[in-house]
């Protein structure tokens with residue numbers, strides 16, 4: 519899956535000039551850059567929900583083969599976590615309620631109404647359940663937002679372990695802890711262009727290993 523020399527627009531506004539990048543099926547793909555550079559716009563176009571995926575976006579699956587979790591973690595507020603898992607389980611074709619590795623943050627909240635959970639709990643459950651549904655491509659917009667360090671770590675481990683099952687995952691994030699450089703692909707956007715596209719190992723070789731500071735400098 520790749521984008522080749524695409525001018526990427528939000529409405530009439532040009533966000534990225536002649537952008538090229540790949541989505542690497544063997545690595546965790548991170549789309550990074552400061553607020554407003556166009557990360558969500560790119561996920562929207564890849565998802566093709568509005569039927570507006572440009573021709574320069576090549577090899578991406580049909581919308582029906584993609585799971586796209588947008589920034590809010592919304593679901594049906596009135597139903598319990600148990601029912602939420604049953605509904606996702608039906609989509610996944612598996613019994614998620616009795617899943618062997620059900621994370622504690624889910625199992626301890628089974629009887630709670632989805633709408634009464636904390637923002638972090640809602641986000642974690644939706645992302646975990648989404649990953650159990652077999653699709654070709656998973657898009658997550660800021661999955662770590664509102665999560666405490668323990669659950670960031672849990673989710674990060676989950677993403678890397680799901681890669682091993684052949685899933686392709688692309689996420690936007692401002693969170694750089696616990697990444698595994700050799701197993702991570704970075705697409706960095708700054709100044710209306712794709713500033714870097716390659717493995718995190720290469721990124722660190724070119725720029726240094728303090729990602730947060732390097733990105734601050736590049737963007738300024």
Ligand SMILES: Nc1ncnc2c1ncn2[C@@H]1O[C@H](COP(=O)(O)OP(=O)(O)OP(=O)(O)O)[C@@H](O)[C@H]1O
Pocket residue numbers: 528529530531533551552553554555556557558559560
């Ligand atoms: N339909 C649209 N028409 C015009 N401008 C838009 C449209 N959709 C998004 N934008 C603008 O495009 C820019 C990029 O938005 P986007 O949500 O992709 O940023 P982002 O990189 O995901 O930022 P963040 O890290 O804050 O989530 C923003 O300035 C936004 O206001």
